[in-house]
Amino acid sequence: MTTLQGRILTAQGWMTGAISFDRHIHSMERRMGVSDAKTIIPGFIDLHVHGGQGADVMEGLQAIGQLARWHAGHGTTSLLATTMSASVPELKQVLSNIHEASQMPHAGGARVLGAHLEGPFINRNKRGAHPLIPMNEDPSRDILDLCDSDIVRVITLAPETIQNRSVLNKLASRGIRVQLGHSTSSYEEATAALQQGASGFTHLFNAMSGLHHRDPGMVGAAFAQAEYAEIIPDLFHVHRGAMLAAFRAIPKLYCVTDASAASGMPDGTYPLGCQKVFKCPNGVCLEDGTIAGSILTMDQALKNLLEIGLDLEDAIRRLSLYPAEYLGLKDRGRLQVGAFADLIVLDANGQLEQVYGEGVAIEPSHG
Known part of the structure; x- marks a missing residue:
């Protein structure tokens, strides 16, 4: 049993005291005379990550x-391994690998909770860094085939590419979160997709129809209708002013990294699915300059949220609690008795001092 003391962000708010845990949290109690120099918070949950190191x-x-080990060193204690567009047979093999990773004993990395299937069911004109993959005229059968197991937790699709919209409700009935993205959908099309079973938006603002006061687009639908959406807070994908507007509009807007293999690496060329991407000082791009994922880690995301004006508790909710709630997880994303011991210790300067994933100590990464 491990016991830590400090200022603790519990499910009910801040307290100063002690938390005791092994794989799960066994007790939390207020204690007099405990220093608040250390801050103990829930581990981060990243629902959109392609790579790292x-x-x-x-x-x-x-x-x-x-x-998974790279991101764990930056405070991510669980994640969804996210695919790139590829053929159905190739994606089936990748999903099998993700399933195997999710079943492995904890080995000092982030827990793989499942897969985020991003592509190929997207609009070719908004595919971003995704390769162009041929699709059937109505890919509903392929979608249901790929999502036939419980390993797919989130799927990103462009609703205008799906003729049989009943597939959205079928996916939702399986507990799969359908996210709208890589899309040219109008406000009306996006709103209809939400009514038909979709529940989120993929990297809000990026690779989707934008907001105009006479043509609100997919961004407008998210602002007007969504409870949840994901956003990349690297201050490169989205301007801070747009981020602040989105945080006010969408109650449980949560943060993802969309990190690529270039995260944690020097400038150079790295894989992103079947394509090569180029790391530059601000992020990752294709050869033609198209943004291609990020180099973000979740500890840097926390710093960025604080820099643009969010308070610490609000920022942490958007990195841990809201993504957990979105997936329906009651044992992660918050510090409470019975939950997994996924937690982070910050020092007096707000830097990662220690990470625990399911009670296993993970040394922070520096770089």
């Missing part, structure tokens, strides 16, 4: 383990 999800089981 040179490894890409599409490369196989070993790569998934490598990126």
